[in-house]
Amino acid sequence: EALMNTYVELAAADVPTRQAAALTGVARATATRAASRARRPDPEPPSARPAPANKLSSVERSLVLSTLNSDEFVDKPPLQIYPILLERGEYVGSVSTMYRVLREHTQVRERRRLATHPPRKVPELIATAVGQVYTWDITKLAGPVKGTYYDAYVMIDIFSRYIVGAIVHACEDGLLAKEMMTDAFGIHGTPEVVHSDGGPSMTSKTVRTLLADLGVTASRSRPHVSNDNPYSEALFKTMKYLPVFPDRFVSL
Structure with missing residues (x-):
């Protein structure tokens, strides 16, 4: 502000504005806008807005809120409540009024x-x-023709990444998964924890009963989170991206 005052004093002393701007560092456009604002009359204070003639009373607003929160309408939006009330010949307020009361x-x-x-x-x-x-x-796994797939059941040890069980069937079923687990546990021993995603075979009663009988803790991935089962997912991608992996398998 001091620089602006100096600029004004120089301009009042008939110093060219370009020279005054160079001496004070105040842009001429800035000084022109400041002078224009200073010449404007003070704005009038805002007047109080009068209340609309059709403004709802506190009793009417309470009626709108109680109607919206009643057991019948508590789970319906105003766009549905409004026509239902009109069909009964009732009117408590417009749709916008209902939203306004709810917003308050x-x-x-x-x-x-x-x-x-x-x-x-x-x-x-x-x-x-x-x-x-x-x-x-x-x-x-893609089968011999389009639309035909085989299901590869694969179990690995997360410490060594060793494949302890693998079998391929024409369908996905909890009984087939139990067969694969039983063979793997018989050869490599029963683990403390078995982790899987939330697929139907993984959550089937057959698999859950087998793990419970053996005292094995069943761990589950979160829904739609493949990172919770990274070892199996990474193994499948590595397998399918190998150059020797076939486009289709002719048979089981």
């Missing part, structure tokens, strides 16, 4: 009763030796 009470949100799911815990498995934690998954 911070109730403008999803009004339907939606299912809530608790957050899933991130699986954290640690293996310090062979045979402690196994992970398994099922991947599709």
Whole structure:
């Protein structure tokens, strides 16, 4: 502001504006705008807005809110409530009024009763030796013709990344998964934990009963999170990206 005052004093003393700007470092455009603002009259204070003649009373607003929060309409939006009331010959307010009342009470949100799911815990498995934690998954293999696929059941040890069980079938089934696990456990021993995703075979009663009978802890991936089962997913990608991996298999 001091520089601006100096600029004004120089300009009043008939110093050219270009020279005054060079001496004070104030741009001439800035000084021109400041002088223009100073010449403007002071703005009038804002006047109080009169209340609309059709403004709802506190009783009427309470009626709107109680109607919206009634057992019948608590899970319906105003766009549905308004025509239902009109069909009965009732009118408590317009749609915009209903939204305005809801907004005043911070109730403008999803009004339907939606299912809530608790957050899933991130699986954290640690293996310090062979045979402690196994992970398994099922991947599709292209069959001899388009639309035909085989299912490869593969179980690995996450410590050594050794494939302890692998079998291919024409379909996915919990009984076939149990057969693969039984063979793998018989050869390499029963682990402490078996990890898998949430597929139908993994969560089948047959597999859950087998693991419970053997005292094995069943670990599950979170829904739609492939990173929770990285060893199996990485193995499948490595396998399918090998140059020798065939485009199709002619038979089981």
